Amino acid sequence: MKITKVTPIFCDAGWRAFTFVKVETDEGLVGYGECTDNRSSFGLGGCIRDLEPRLIGQNPMAVEKLYWEMCQHFQQNPGGIAQKAIAGIEIALWDIKAKALNVPLYELFGGPLWDKIRVYWSHCGTYRARNPELFTTKPPLKTLDDIAELGREVVARGYTALKTNIIIPGERPRMFRTFDQNIDHSLLKAIDRLLSTFRKAVGDEVDICLDLNFNFKTEGFIQVARAVEPYNLMWLEVDIYEPEALLQIKQSTKVPICSAENMYTMKGYQPYLEKHAMDFCMIDLPWNGFSESRRIAALADMYEIMVAPHNYYSHLSTFISAHFCALVPNLKIMETDVDSVPWRDDITTELPDIRDGYLYLPKKPGIGVELNEKEIAKHPWPK
Numbered sequence: 001m002k003i004t005k006v007t008p009i010f011c012d013a014g015w016r017a018f019t020f021v022k023v024e025t026d027e028g029l030v031g032y033g034e035c036t037d038n039r040s041s042f043g044l045g046g047c048i049r050d051l052e053p054r055l056i057g058q059n060p061m062a063v064e065k066l067y068w069e070m071c072q073h074f075q076q077n078p079g080g081i082a083q084k085a086i087a088g089i090e091i092a093l094w095d096i097k098a099k100a101l102n103v104p105l106y107e108l109f110g111g112p113l114w115d116k117i118r119v120y121w122s123h124c125g126t127y128r129a130r131n132p133e134l135f136t137t138k139p140p141l142k143t144l145d146d147i148a149e150l151g152r153e154v155v156a157r158g159y160t161a162l163k164t165n166i167i168i169p170g171e172r173p174r175m176f177r178t179f180d181q182n183i184d185h186s187l188l189k190a191i192d193r194l195l196s197t198f199r200k201a202v203g204d205e206v207d208i209c210l211d212l213n214f215n216f217k218t219e220g221f222i223q224v225a226r227a228v229e230p231y232n233l234m235w236l237e238v239d240i241y242e243p244e245a246l247l248q249i250k251q252s253t254k255v256p257i258c259s260a261e262n263m264y265t266m267k268g269y270q271p272y273l274e275k276h277a278m279d280f281c282m283i284d285l286p287w288n289g290f291s292e293s294r295r296i297a298a299l300a301d302m303y304e305i306m307v308a309p310h311n312y313y314s315h316l317s318t319f320i321s322a323h324f325c326a327l328v329p330n331l332k333i334m335e336t337d338v339d340s341v342p343w344r345d346d347i348t349t350e351l352p353d354i355r356d357g358y359l360y361l362p363k364k365p366g367i368g369v370e371l372n373e374k375e376i377a378k379h380p381w382p383k
């Protein structure tokens with residue numbers, strides 16, 4: 001079997017493009033991968049096209065060899081969109097290999113550790129606040145009562161955990177973003193109101209996480225961490241590119257700290273893991289690739305740290321992350337976006353089987369889901 005074509009595929013996803021990779025072969029087998037990110041789809045597509053000549057004519061079953069050849073191709077540009085493009089292609093190659101062998105992907109690695117994965121409702125309220133034009137059938141987040149209603153929706157739909165961002169309800173609700181990375185008392189009070197509303201609405205037994213993204217420097221993250229201690233969070237999530245600073249944040253509070261969603265490869269994670277700078281380690285499958293993500297999870301396991309995949313994309317990514325979770329002994333929980341563009345369910349042939357807060361593992365050969373390219377063509381990117 002030989003690779004005949006490698007194509008980036010874009011689909012309007014509202015504020016970004018779902019970015020996929022299609023790998024075709026001379027035997028008719030097709031593999032799909034995903035490497036969506038927030039704002040680099042043209043760069044990603046360019047990197048995928050840069051790699052295509054290197055892959056044409058090669059045997060797609062040699063996944064590991066091709067992965068390292070792609071890394072060598074971009075060895076002067078490690079990480080970033082280059083690693084994302086490699087990851088999207090590598091995932092598509094695993095899809096082809098598992099389909100050729102007629103087994104679900106996790107069977108290539110010894111079979112699943114469990115048959116269902118606990119998931120949390122991520123960006124809970126975030127997209128409804130930030131992109132209300134996409135959620136016209138959902139109640140707007142104008143008041144704290146609307147936040148409470150959303151919390152009750154989480155429980156009613158069977159989820160046992162949620163993650164939110166700094167949402168400021170109002171006539172024009174918004175997701176808070178700093179430019180200057182400063183924090184003040186009014187913002188701390190807004191965070192307190194948000195979390196106390198969610199906590200009252202969901203009760204004591206539903207886990208809550210708050211994601212602060214890159215909004216602050218060390219001092220600001222510490223102020224928030226101390227302020228949210230009464231809410232018994234599963235974790236407070238921070239993005240920062242300095243291991244000592246992350247360790248300082250972790251040691252300043254009793255709130256567990258999750259980080260590292262934006263990091264690449266074992267080499268990128270090592271300085272954080274060896275310092276035990278976080279309680280939970282996030283790993284992004286569409287940005288690292290399947291094998292490298294497994295290696296990072298194993299490295300985290302060596303340091304007694306639980307991992308949680310970063311997954312806020314299409315259903316294809318959710319299936320990929322499910323195969324990963326099936327194989328990780330030090331798994332905490334898996335991220336999933338409940339809210340998305342209304343056509344997300346149309347662009348894949350299968351939907352994730354999520355019931356009572358758990359995702360049941362796919363059982364079809366390969367990743368277990370195909371892209372519906374006809375539906376994707378109805379939502380071109382750029383718009």
Ligand SMILES: [Mg+2]
Pocket residue numbers: 211213237261
């Ligand atoms: Mg995050």
